[in-house]
């Protein structure tokens with residue numbers, strides 16, 4: 318169809334422009350570097366559109382651009398027209414949400430977002446309380462096949478998170494181990 322024949326074309330492009338702007342406003346300045354997206358992460362992002370993307374687990378040492386890859390792939394998806402709700406929870410944020418006391422409204426948002434990012438899982442020891450609350454979120458998301466993205470420095474998910482969380486996070490997941498130097502050390 319010729320764009321001039323589509324009366325909604327302008328409205329659509331305005332809506333896209335606003336979505337990109339909102340996303341860009343949420344993306345932290347220190348994670349806005351230009352860089353090369355990991356191929357497997359990019360491939361996972363392309364599967365958001367036909368809803369075949371399952372969980373994405375990115376591991377690696379500090380500063381190898383795990384969190385950057387997550388922001389980058391999601392921004393590319395938004396620019397390409399992805400309209401799902403994306404909830405990005407830094408480690409401070411998800412810890413605040415799980416409590417105690419738990420923030421029930423935000424826990425519900427975490428269960429229901431089309432894409433949930435749990436950044437830096439296992440950056441500090443996860444206690445029983447946190448594990449149980451996270452399990453509630455991850456289990457419901459797993460039941461509905463809503464993709465959850467995790468970044469972590471951990472080698473041993475089982476030991477840190479327990480078998481029930483690890484099993485649900487790992488089921489059908491794209492796992493990516495990033496290697497290389499600490500980008501922060503090079504500047």
Ligand SMILES: Nc1ncnc2c1ncn2[C@@H]1O[C@H](COP(=O)(O)OP(=O)(O)OP(=O)(O)O)[C@@H](O)[C@H]1O
Pocket residue numbers: 347348349350351352353377378379380381382383384385386437468469470500501
């Ligand atoms: N290709 C790149 N070139 C230069 N800097 C980059 C590149 N990719 C990422 N960075 C920057 O490197 C810094 C570290 O990246 P990031 O925070 O994603 O690391 P991380 O693996 O999540 O580390 P941590 O485990 O400590 O959370 C960020 O400021 C990021 O913007």
Ligand SMILES: [Mg+2]
Pocket residue numbers: 383384385436437468
């Ligand atoms: Mg990080």
